[in-house]
Amino acid sequence: MKRRHVLASGLLGALHLAAPALLTGNQASAQQPQVRGGRPLRVGILQDMTNFDPQSFSSVNFPLIKNLYDSLLEYTPTGEAVPSLATAWTIAPDNQSVTVTLRENVKFHSGAPMNADAVAATLVKAAHPQRGRNVYATMSFIKDWTVVNPTTIRLNFNAPAPARQVTDLLQFISVLDPAGIENIDNRPAGTGAYMLAERVVGQRIRMVANPNYWRERQPVCNELVLTIFGEDAAASAALESGAVDIVYGGTARSAVRLRAAGYQLIQGPGPLVQVFRINTTRGPFRNAKFRQAFNYLIDRAAILRVGYAGLGEVTALPWAPASPAADPSYNTTYAFNLDRGRAMLQESGLTAAQMSDWKLLTNGGDEPSTLISQVVQSTLARVGVNIQLDLKQGSEYVDALLQGRFEATFGGVGNIQKFPSRLTTNSIYRTANNPVLGEPHPHPEYVAAIERVNRTFGTGPEVKAAYDNLNRVLVESAFGIATNTYDVGLTVAARNLGGFTLDIDNMIVCRTIGFTG
Amino acid sequence: MSGAATRALGMAKRLFRNKGALAGFAFIATVTLLAAFAGFLPFDPLAQNIVESLEGPSAAHWFGTDELGRDIMVRVVYGARTSLLTAAGAVAIAAAIGIPMGLVAGFFGGWRDAVLMRLVDVLLALPGILFAMALIAVIGRSQMAALVAVGVHGIPGFARITRAQVLSLRKRDFVTAVEALGASSTYSMFRTVLPNSWSPILVQVVVLSSVAILLEAALAFLGVGIPPPTPSWGEMLRTGKSYLYEAPYYAVLPGLVLTLTILSLDTIGRALSVVLEDRQMIGGDTKLERVP
Numbered sequence: 001m002k003r004r005h006v007l008a009s010g011l012l013g014a015l016h017l018a019a020p021a022l023l024t025g026n027q028a029s030a031q032q033p034q035v036r037g038g039r040p041l042r043v044g045i046l047q048d049m050t051n052f053d054p055q056s057f058s059s060v061n062f063p064l065i066k067n068l069y070d071s072l073l074e075y076t077p078t079g080e081a082v083p084s085l086a087t088a089w090t091i092a093p094d095n096q097s098v099t100v101t102l103r104e105n106v107k108f109h110s111g112a113p114m115n116a117d118a119v120a121a122t123l124v125k126a127a128h129p130q131r132g133r134n135v136y137a138t139m140s141f142i143k144d145w146t147v148v149n150p151t152t153i154r155l156n157f158n159a160p161a162p163a164r165q166v167t168d169l170l171q172f173i174s175v176l177d178p179a180g181i182e183n184i185d186n187r188p189a190g191t192g193a194y195m196l197a198e199r200v201v202g203q204r205i206r207m208v209a210n211p212n213y214w215r216e217r218q219p220v221c222n223e224l225v226l227t228i229f230g231e232d233a234a235a236s237a238a239l240e241s242g243a244v245d246i247v248y249g250g251t252a253r254s255a256v257r258l259r260a261a262g263y264q265l266i267q268g269p270g271p272l273v274q275v276f277r278i279n280t281t282r283g284p285f286r287n288a289k290f291r292q293a294f295n296y297l298i299d300r301a302a303i304l305r306v307g308y309a310g311l312g313e314v315t316a317l318p319w320a321p322a323s324p325a326a327d328p329s330y331n332t333t334y335a336f337n338l339d340r341g342r343a344m345l346q347e348s349g350l351t352a353a354q355m356s357d358w359k360l361l362t363n364g365g366d367e368p369s370t371l372i373s374q375v376v377q378s379t380l381a382r383v384g385v386n387i388q389l390d391l392k393q394g395s396e397y398v399d400a401l402l403q404g405r406f407e408a409t410f411g412g413v414g415n416i417q418k419f420p421s422r423l424t425t426n427s428i429y430r431t432a433n434n435p436v437l438g439e440p441h442p443h444p445e446y447v448a449a450i451e452r453v454n455r456t457f458g459t460g461p462e463v464k465a466a467y468d469n470l471n472r473v474l475v476e477s478a479f480g481i482a483t484n485t486y487d488v489g490l491t492v493a494a495r496n497l498g499g500f501t502l503d504i505d506n507m508i509v510c511r512t513i514g515f516t517g
Numbered sequence: 518m519s520g521a522a523t524r525a526l527g528m529a530k531r532l533f534r535n536k537g538a539l540a541g542f543a544f545i546a547t548v549t550l551l552a553a554f555a556g557f558l559p560f561d562p563l564a565q566n567i568v569e570s571l572e573g574p575s576a577a578h579w580f581g582t583d584e585l586g587r588d589i590m591v592r593v594v595y596g597a598r599t600s601l602l603t604a605a606g607a608v609a610i611a612a613a614i615g616i617p618m619g620l621v622a623g624f625f626g627g628w629r630d631a632v633l634m635r636l637v638d639v640l641l642a643l644p645g646i647l648f649a650m651a652l653i654a655v656i657g658r659s660q661m662a663a664l665v666a667v668g669v670h671g672i673p674g675f676a677r678i679t680r681a682q683v684l685s686l687r688k689r690d691f692v693t694a695v696e697a698l699g700a701s702s703t704y705s706m707f708r709t710v711l712p713n714s715w716s717p718i719l720v721q722v723v724v725l726s727s728v729a730i731l732l733e734a735a736l737a738f739l740g741v742g743i744p745p746p747t748p749s750w751g752e753m754l755r756t757g758k759s760y761l762y763e764a765p766y767y768a769v770l771p772g773l774v775l776t777l778t779i780l781s782l783d784t785i786g787r788a789l790s791v792v793l794e795d796r797q798m799i800g801g802d803t804k805l806e807r808v809p
Contacts (some may be wrong), residue, residue: 233761257762302567306584364740367759374585374746379567391658391744 035499035514037134040223043508044235044244048202048228051185054174055126057134059488062507063226067207069174069190070098072119073167075504077269079322079417081167085114085175085191089167092176095160095457100170102151106214108177109188109195116153120145121178125154137425138172141165162457164324164419171418171504193219193511203228213511220499220514239263239492246493248508249500251367252309255490264493267311268506271485272412273318274303274372277428279436280443283358283406284350291478293344296337297383302375304484312486317471318429320417320485322504325453325467334475342383356386361406364391367412372483402427404436412486417504420467421454428480437479449473534646538788541781548778560588562748569766573577577658580770583753584760592748593771599749600730600778603664607729608722615665615675616711616718622676623683634680637673645670645732651739658744663736667729678721682714716793723786727779734775743792750775 047060049292054061054069071087081089088101106114123145126135143156155169180189188196193215194207207224227244229235236254238244240261247254259265276298284290300314316334319326345355363369373389381386392400400406411427415422423429428436431447441447449470456466474480489506496517501509533539566586572583580590586632622633649666656662686692687710695709730750736742737751745752757768 233759241744253763255757306567306570364744367756370585375565375567378563378585381563389744389746393740441521 010161020295020441020505020515035220035497035512037219037221037514039221039410039509039515040225041221041513042227042244042246042285043510044229044247045226045250046232046235046385049205052188052196053133053184054176054190055131055133055135057505059249062489062505064205065174066192066507067194067224067502067511068188068192068196068508069173069176070192071174074171074335074456075167075171075500077322077418077504078129079269079324079504081171086170089170091163091166095157095162097154097156098166099152099154100149100171102153103214106191108191108211110177110179111212112177112179114175114177114191115150117145117150118175118178119153119173121181122173122176125181126173127174134425135172137264138169138422160455160457162454165421168418177398182381194224195371197223200339201465215290215511219268219511221510224510229496236492239494242494245497246491246508246513249489250492252307252487252490256309256311256493258492262495264491264495264497266491266493266500266502267487268357268489268502268504269287269320269322269491270417270504270506271312271320271487272483273315273320273416274307274483275318275413275428276376276412276481276483277401277411278408278410278479278481279404279406280477281404281437284354285407285509287348287350288476288478289344290350290355291349292476293341293348294481295334295341295475295478296344297376297379298330298481298483299336299379300377300466301336302379303372306375307372308484312484313332314484315482316478317414317474318413318414318423318482319420322417323420324463325420325470327468327471329469330475338383343382345385350383355384358407359390359396360399361409362389362391363397363401363410364393364472365397368486372410385394388514402435404438406436410483412488413480413482414488416485420470421450424450443473443477443479445473446477520692521704528792532785532788535784535788535791537784538755541603541784543698544777545785546709546782548597548774549601551594552601555591555594555598555654558591558594560594562587562592565748566587571760571767572764574770576661581764581766583756583767586703589753589767589770594773596748596750596771597774597778599660599743599747600733600775603660603667604726604729606664607671607733608725610665610677611671611725612718612722615672616679618672619676619679619681620683620706620711620714622700624687624710633662633676637676637712640669640673646735646739649736650739653736653741658741660743660747661741663733666736667732670732671725671729674725675718678717678762678769679714681715683710686713717790720786720790721795723782723789727782727786730775730782731779 017406030176034488043063045063049061049064050058051061054065070085070505072084073081073089076083083150085103085106087103090099092098102114102116102119108114108163111419122372126132127139129136141157141159141161143158145153145155147153174190177185177189180187191214193210193213195210197208198206205226209219209222213219229238232251232254234246235244235250235303236325239247239258276294278291278294280286295316304310304312304314313321315328316330339446346484354375360373362373370391377387377389401409401411411428412421413426415425424431427434431441431450433439434441453466453470456463462480489508491500491508496515497513498516499512499514503509533542564587565697566613568586570584570586572578572582578588578590580593583589583592618633618637622630649663652666652669653662692705692709696705700709733742734751734754737749738755740755742751743749753771754768757771760767
């Protein structure tokens, strides 16, 4: 068996120390300032949570997950796996299983011990199509698991799996207290640095420090209060008036304004990518040339500026910079070029009426989506494609999006900083049971490219070739035109805060945050 | 000059002796003219220039630019089209349905009155904004949807005012005299009672116009009005509120135009009401025609 990682937990401390160097707002010094607690940490958020289940990976639950739970391992901002509840993980030479060694003497909030049985109970939930919620899809390559001893569990795969796919799963698994799984929606049952003290629906969630927490000298603050503001402007005003110490999950525009006013802006390594999703089974989008023209017809820089106040990066591929498949050269090759786009439209052979015979489904409840849709509408009018926006709100929009009742629409895509085939957890990129493109998948070359990525192991040129092939297919099939990265979970903090730990999914990690003055 | 023209001119003179009404009329006339002839101006309300987004008022852009670099003043002018067309359409719908309802209910009374007024009660029981949102949810977002929603919301007002006026006229001597001379119910209703009921209806037209503009703006503000990029005052307020820190003019200036429009219509409505009341008090409103 080859050992991929056996790292001391001190590495997490190193990540903690390195984090300030990644701050993009007020650039903190590389030297982490000394932080202390002594008073509650007050965080303003914009939406109430839906439940306490860490397998429900909704952005409204992001303020809770990393504070109430620990996962088996963590990623550094650059994507390197480091220990957490697992101290080691060893992938078999045939890539058919992974053996996970668990940290000893870790207890759940209930006082029960965290052990291999608890991990097994967590996996049972994760493997259930409904109860597993967002983790279920990531469990697809797991065949079964064996509890070797109280501190060791082995997970067996359906087929050989690349290391990154394995670590992605282990990072995704927050270990649950078996006694609390049934009631996990209403009551947290984790090992995290904070324990639930009070929840007032729609108003606040108060947490207190876990006295038995396994990381030394953490959490820094003994109390954590999440206050729900609902309105971005109200949360920003609370920060400026000193009523809260942090605003988490606010808009990019507010974040930029507050940064200019001297507040700290922390951007994590786990952005989403905005993707112009195309239903290739409808209207003019059945025509490949017409679709491919959109690689050139979308003004990505304008979209980034108008929709996201310039926070993020333009990208022609659905990857975050930390993704192993990221290839910035595509941004140059497929830069905004009206002439090239116009030429490709002509090559499509479609008439002007056919090219305009579709509507752009727009999420009317999301201001950036409405704005960037208008940018596209205006750009297309310049090349003679005159379309209307089809504004839908709330669940009506989500239904249309997830059931493929659209010709084209913008939608954020996640899991883009992890193993490239995790892209297939997003509806438009699914290789099987695709709710938009249907069955059989109309782009078999894409399905094959994903399969090739999943079956290519190691770190050699063959891996890069598989990624290059996937990138080429993505651009040529053109059912998803990536435009820009943008941040979920933007953190804006008062000047006297320090100790930020960046999470690969941009969740807020409060256990290391304290006051510097 | 005919008698009707003379009467109208006299009424206009009395109306414009009220300085508030005169100012309001001037403002509404300016907005209406700009909206009507906006198409002849060399400005495009949809033209984006993202490099110039959120620039403050200047000689080039009197009201500044929005987040897509569009000229806010041009959009306010084109937005007036949306508002005024919605108001005119809504008043037309409400009057076309509400006035006959009130006329029939007040003139005939009995079961017709009971049925029609219960229908009006049902419409009154529905909160206007909720009714409009429900209707738009069914038929989709468009100017026609907003216009119909606001129009239906205005029906009860016209019906009740017309009915009240007809009830007060129904037993007047001149109506009894016309009927005694052998006039049919239809003649009596449309040629005798209705022409003498116009005063409060005219005021209601002005009042509903302002309500319609406000309701259309409210629908757009709530995100269920006319879809972008069509300019709409309510939509500008909705988007502009997100930029109150960076670009306060974005929400304030369209809001100011909306406020002045409502204020102008209300001032005209109040002055008109006073003028028409005076006219009724001196008996000038009673209009009799020869029975054929």
